[in-house]
Amino acid sequence: MVAHGTIAFDTLTTSDQVNTGTEKSLDTSYLYNGSAKVWASYVTASSFSINDSFNYASTTDSGAGFATHNFTNAFANALFSYVGLAEVSSADAVTVIGYTTSKTTTTCRQVSYNSSNSSTDQPGNSFLAHGDFA
Amino acid sequence: MTIETPEFQGTHLWERLCWAKEKLEPYRSEYCIVWEDPNDMENPAKVTHPDPNWMACALQGGILPPVQSYWELKKDENKPDFVKHTRGPELLHNMKPIDAMTEEEAIEYLIMKDIPETVWRDWDKSNKPKMVICKKDQLPGTREWRNAWQISEDLVINNEVAA
Numbered sequence: 199m200v201a202h203g204t205i206a207f208d209t210l211t212t213s214d215q216v217n218t219g220t221e222k223s224l225d226t227s228y229l230y231n232g233s234a235k236v237w238a239s240y241v242t243a244s245s246f247s248i249n250d251s252f253n254y255a256s257t258t259d260s261g262a263g264f265a266t267h268n269f270t271n272a273f274a275n276a277l278f279s280y281v282g283l284a285e286v287s288s289a290d291a292v293t294v295i296g297y298t299t300s301k302t303t304t305t306c307r308q309v310s311y312n313s314s315n316s317s318t319d320q321p322g323n324s325f326l327a328h329g330d331f332a
Numbered sequence: 333m334t335i336e337t338p339e340f341q342g343t344h345l346w347e348r349l350c351w352a353k354e355k356l357e358p359y360r361s362e363y364c365i366v367w368e369d370p371n372d373m374e375n376p377a378k379v380t381h382p383d384p385n386w387m388a389c390a391l392q393g394g395i396l397p398p399v400q401s402y403w404e405l406k407k408d409e410n411k412p413d414f415v416k417h418t419r420g421p422e423l424l425h426n427m428k429p430i431d432a433m434t435e436e437e438a439i440e441y442l443i444m445k446d447i448p449e450t451v452w453r454d455w456d457k458s459n460k461p462k463m464v465i466c467k468k469d470q471l472p473g474t475r476e477w478r479n480a481w482q483i484s485e486d487l488v489i490n491n492e493v494a495a
Binding site: 235238242243244245246247248250251252253254255256257258259260261262266268270271272273274275276302303304305317319331332 | 344345346349353358375376378379380381382383384385386389396402405406409414415416417419420423424442445446447468475478479
């Protein structure tokens with residue numbers, strides 16, 4: 199039987215015998231602070247739907263290629279970092295950008311453009327955000 | 333099998349979401365919210381889709397903070413001297429989580445959280461509704477003309493669904 203519970207510790211240490219043989223330590227707060235705080239996988243082409251996510255409340259379809267991400271746990275400020283990716287079905291140059299004007303501690307916007315610089319739906323889209331929580 | 337939510341008041345919201353992600357089945361709502369921003373009438377109607385994992389939290393209860401917490405955060409953020417949130421623990425993590433909601437209540441909560449107040453506060457007080465909750469299959473069947481979508485002026489509304 200597997201027992202579930204909590205292990206509390208502040209530091210992870212490895213002897214690193216396999217590689218360098220030099221002991222290394224890592225403060226576990228780095229793991230927390232360095233983890234992605236929000237992520238989402240969603241579709242805009244054909245129908246707008248969210249495949250899977252974490253810390254994500256909703257997405258707003260704001261037009262072809264436009265998505266506004268809404269989070270559950272707010273960031274401390276709007277200086278969090280985020281990236282987006284459009285997954286295309288054919289070799290077409292795609293640019294994915296974000297808008298600073300609509301970025302708040304609980305929301306940000308992602309847009310994908312095709313090679314003609316038209317905002318365009320994509321069969322797959324990814325989104326990831328890092329930062330400090332409120 | 334019914335899953336009981338642990339007592340989460342005082343637990344960081346992120347940890348609650350980790351618990352929910354592991355324990356709860358995502359719930360895919362058939363509803364979405366179509367809305368037009370009066371401050372952004374140049375652009376097409378927007379459609380907000382609830383996240384399935386978030387919906388699972390809303391229906392489960394005991395996980396999410398009250399929507400008023402987000403309003404307070406927004407107020408703080410709109411202050412000219414805002415640098416960073418300092419009331420996160422008070423408003424998100426230590427506030428008593430809300431009880432289980434019905435799907436309808438969850439959609440209403442989401443509207444008040446993720447859609448501008450200028451849209452939902454007086455949603456039916458203009459010549460045509462600024463917002464409508466509808467089933468996803470009531471949206472146009474193709475996205476070919478997505479950037480031309482608008483809420484119809486001939487919209488017929490009842491208390492349950494817009495047609």
